[in-house]
Structures are given as C-alpha cells and as structure tokens.
Amino acid sequence: MPSYRQLVHQWDAQLQQHQIPLETARVFLLELTRQQDVDLYLNYEQPASESIIQAFEAGMARIVKQEPLAYVLGYSWFYGYPIQVNEDVLIPRPETEELVAQILARTDELFTDSSFIEAADIGTGSGAIALALAKEEPKMRMVATDISEKAIAVAQTNARALAVPVRFLVGDMAQPLIEQRLKLDLVVCNPPYIPDQEVLEASVAEYEPHVALFGGEDGLKFYRQVFAAAPLILKDKALMAFEIGWNQKEALLQEVAAAFPEAQAEVVRDINGKDRMLFVTFSGGQQE
Numbered sequence: 374m375p376s377y378r379q380l381v382h383q384w385d386a387q388l389q390q391h392q393i394p395l396e397t398a399r400v401f402l403l404e405l406t407r408q409q410d411v412d413l414y415l416n417y418e419q420p421a422s423e424s425i426i427q428a429f430e431a432g433m434a435r436i437v438k439q440e441p442l443a444y445v446l447g448y449s450w451f452y453g454y455p456i457q458v459n460e461d462v463l464i465p466r467p468e469t470e471e472l473v474a475q476i477l478a479r480t481d482e483l484f485t486d487s488s489f490i491e492a493a494d495i496g497t498g499s500g501a502i503a504l505a506l507a508k509e510e511p512k513m514r515m516v517a518t519d520i521s522e523k524a525i526a527v528a529q530t531n532a533r534a535l536a537v538p539v540r541f542l543v544g545d546m547a548q549p550l551i552e553q554r555l556k557l558d559l560v561v562c563n564p565p566y567i568p569d570q571e572v573l574e575a576s577v578a579e580y581e582p583h584v585a586l587f588g589g590e591d592g593l594k595f596y597r598q599v600f601a602a603a604p605l606i607l608k609d610k611a612l613m614a615f616e617i618g619w620n621q622k623e624a625l626l627q628e629v630a631a632a633f634p635e636a637q638a639e640v641v642r643d644i645n646g647k648d649r650m651l652f653v654t655f656s657g658g659q660q661e
C-alpha cells in the first residue's frame with residue numbers, strides 16, 4: 374500500500390505536464406480523508422486506506438483533464454459553509470466571499486434599526502451568496518432567483534442542507550421580483566459579466582455553465598437590466614451590491630451616475646487589488 378504522501382506525489386509529473394498546481398492533489402486528498410475522519414497530516418507517512426486510494430485515483434484522473442476540483446468533490450467551501458455544486462452551477466469564487474463580507478458590514482450600518490432586511494440574490498446559482506448572507510445575518514429575509522431551473526434545484530438542496538429558509542423563484546433577472554411586487558432593502562447580484570468573445574481557461578470554459586459566465590458583447594448586459602428594474606423593486610432606502618469584472622468600474626460608474634444621480638456609488642477592490650465590487654446606496658428621503 375502506498376502512503377498518503379506517495380499517493381499525492383505519484384501525480385506530480387502529470388499535474389506539472391497539464392499545468393495544474395501540485396497543491397490541488399493534496400487539497401483533494403485532504404477533503405477525502407476529512408470525509409472519512411482520517412487526519413491526513415498525522416497519517417501522512419502511513420499506508421493509505423483502500424477506499425481512499427480508489428476515490429483519489431478516480432478523482433485525479435478527472436482533475437488532470439482540467440475538471441475543477443469542486444465538481445470532482447461535489448462541493449466547494451464558501452464563507453465557511455460546504456456548498457454542493459455540479460455542472461449546472463458556477464463554482465463560487467473567493468472574490469465573492471469578499472462581496473458577502475462587504476455586504477454584511479454595510480447592511481449592519483445601513484439597517485441598524487430594522488428588525489428585518491428584505492433581500493434578493495439575483496442569479497443565485499448554487500445559492501452561495503444568499504445562503505451565506507442568511508446564515509451570517511439572521512435579520513435577512515432572502516429571496517433567490519435564477520433563470521436556470523437546474524441551478525435553483527442545486528440551491529434548494531443547499532438551503533435544506535444548511536437549514537436556511539430562502540424563497541426561490543425561477544425567472545429572468547428581476548422579473549420574478551417585479552411580478553411578486555417585492556420592495557427590497559437589499560439587492561445582490563453577481564451576474565454573468567464576461568464579454569461574449571473573451572477566451573477562458575479550459576477548466577472554466579469546458580466545465581462551467583456558459584449561462585453563468587457570459588454577459589453580452591461588453592459583459593454589462595445584466596447590470597443594465599438590474600438598474601432598469603431598480604426603481605420597481607427597491608425601497609427608498611436601499612443597497613444594491615454587485616460583483617463586477619476587473620475592468621468594468623468606469624463604465625458601470627457612468628451608468629449608475631446617469632441612472633441614479635441621487636444615489637451614492639462606490640467600487641471596492643478585492644484582496645488582489647482588482648476592482649471587484651460595486652455598491653449603490655440609496656439613503657432615502659431625498660427621493661420623495
């Protein structure tokens with residue numbers, strides 16, 4: 374029997390050849406051993422268990438074909454929560470955890486005196502944003518929408534697993550919220566924002582759903598739809614929070630200034646220094 378260490382290093386050459394970080398094999402093994410309550414680092418030099426060898430070898434064969442680790446595992450960690458994923462949903466990204474953290478800080482300040490925060494997550498995918506927000510802030514009353522019924526099914530499974538009450542609606546962007554005549558304190562959206570013609574790395578382009586990635590010719594199509602719907606779905610005092618592409622700040626700030634001259638707009642960088650989050654705050658009052 375190979376040791377756990379040997380199991381990982383058997384794949385070094387293949388990983389290198391396919392330009393996949395060597396770390397991926399160790400993280401994969403860490404997750405498999407965690408599932409079986411084996412402490413990988415205490416047992417690193419010990420013979421690996423038969424069932425782990427089988428699962429590891431089968432998974433690594435997929436990983437060297439560029440399949441993302443999260444799809445092989447069937448879950449991804451988001452804001453400390455396990456989120457089930459499959460090829461019907463985008464794998465939640467670390468940048469999006471930063472969006473959640475920013476929203477929690479801002480809603481805390483903006484809605485200190487409210488007993489509830491009526492919130493919507495448009496294009497919820499796996500449900501990652503909606504579920505993390507609802508877990509972290511019990512005042513959230515969360516509605517989550519997506520055009521993909523298959524994505525909503527995944528998000529529903531996640532909501533049950535995490536025991537979070539979220540209302541799910543299938544439909545085109547803000548349309549289901551308009552139909553339900555909702556008036557919201559908070560609208561969050563990480564829309565598909567990659568320009569249609571952009572070439573993506575294989576692990577993304579070949580495995581992740583294109584409906585979750587591409588946002589029209591300039592990548593901004595879905596932001597415009599949410600901006601247009603905003604007066605119908607927001608309360609006077611409200612926050613809109615978006616994830617954005619690293620080069621979309623100027624264009625989006627211009628659109629926001631034109632659409633909402635009374636609102637306050639701010640773009641915040643992610644941990645890598647890239648413009649990544651857009652917040653539009655309506656402080657209420659002056660719109661009367």
Ligand code: SAM
Nearest residue numbers: 465496497498519520521545546563564565585
């Ligand atoms: N919110 C998830 C996250 O942050 O990990 C997923 C974000 S993914 C970038 C965009 C999501 O928008 C996908 O789940 C996709 O199915 C959904 N979507 C695409 N077009 C849509 C539309 N017209 N109306 C509603 N949702 C849409």
Ligand code: GLN
Nearest residue numbers: 563564565566567585586
């Ligand atoms: N961050 C994703 C990527 O680079 C894109 C997500 C999105 O379009 N919202 O693949």
